[in-house]
Structure formats: C-alpha cells, structure tokens
Amino acid sequence: MTEINRALADIATIRNQIAGARLFRGFGPAVIALTGILALIAAMWQNQQGALAAAQYFGLWLGVAVVSLALIGGEMWALSKRHHGGLALSFVWGMVEAFLPAGLAGASIAAVLYRFAPEAMWLLPGLWQMLIALALFSAGARLPASLRIAGAWYFLAGLGALILASAAGLSPWLMGLPFGFGQLLVALCLYLAGRNHG
Secondary structure: OHHHHHHHHHHHHHHHHHHHHOOOOOOOHHHHHHHHHHHHHHHHHHHHHOOOOHHHHHHHHHHHHHHHHHHHHHHHHHHHHHHHHHHHHHHHHHHHHHHHHHHHHHHHHHHHHHHHOHHHHHHHHHHHHHHHHHHHHHOHHHOOOOHHHHHHHHHHHHHHHHHHHHHHOOOHHHHHHHHHHHHHHHHHHHHHHHHHHO
16 A cells, blocks of 8 residues: 555656646636726725725725635636646646745735734735735746736836835725736736747
C-alpha cells in the first residue's frame, strides 16, 4: 500500500509541476471586463449617494468584490476544464495560491483598521490596489506577460489613491476608477494574448 501512496503522490507532484510550467487559460476577458464595469457603476451609484460612513462605503465594495470573485471563479473553473482538461484542478489551485495571500491580507487589514483604527480607513483603497498588483506579479509566470502592465497600473494607482485619500478622504472614485480601468486593462491584455496564442 505504501508504494501505491508514493506513486499517487508522485503523480500529484508531476501534475502540479506541469500546471506551474504552462500558461493558465482560465480567465476570460469578457467576465473580467464585466467586473470592471461593475466597479464603475458602483462608484457612480455611491457618488450619487453623497458622503457615506466608512462601513457603508466599504460594505458596497465588499459586495462588489464578492460578486466579482463569484463571476471570475465560476468562469475560471469552466475555462480551466475546457483548456486544461484533467489538470484543471491543479491549474485553478495554482491561481488560488497566487491570489489568496493578497486577498487574505486585504481582508485582514480592513478588519484591523475597522476595529482598531477606523479613522485610517482611507488607506484601504490604495492598499487593496497595491495588493492586487502584487498578486498579478506573483502569478506572473503562469499568466500572459502583458498582465505585468496591469500589475504596474494597479501599483501606481494604489500609490496615487494613497496620496489623494490622505488629503481628500474616502471617495467612490478612488475605488471605482482604478479597479474599473484596471479590470478593463486586464481584460484587454487577456483578449490580445488569447488572440495571439490561439
């Protein structure tokens, strides 16, 4: 029985190595673009509501993030099964491993600031954008090289959001514009990469 377990472990290791060495094809440009449009719509709606308390402000963006993750996750699984076949789970898990630390860090920072330093909540839009940049860069070898442009956008937008929010406080546009444009840029990069590589 030990040899069978060892053989199964070796097969799993080989599958993970293959998944780590090939380009991930589980992100579709249309759904990514839809999440960017969703961010812009949320910013417009929130802007019309006027000044909101920090909990309301981030409650909306948490909802946008959950809907976006559900859309991207569903499509990611479907496209992975189509493009990667029996290796779909390994490919999807590889992407989850790349993006999960940034997601957990963003949620943890938000929880700590909300609980212990609500006056510093203005930091979150910029920090979240920088965390997305880091996630894109950490997944770099498994994604089209052009996504580094989107990573650079998110990093620079995060710095800009930190600078602007330090003076102006929370603004719907400090979330909506960087995320909206950033997701549309990611979608464009994915579309062009898919067109160039079949």
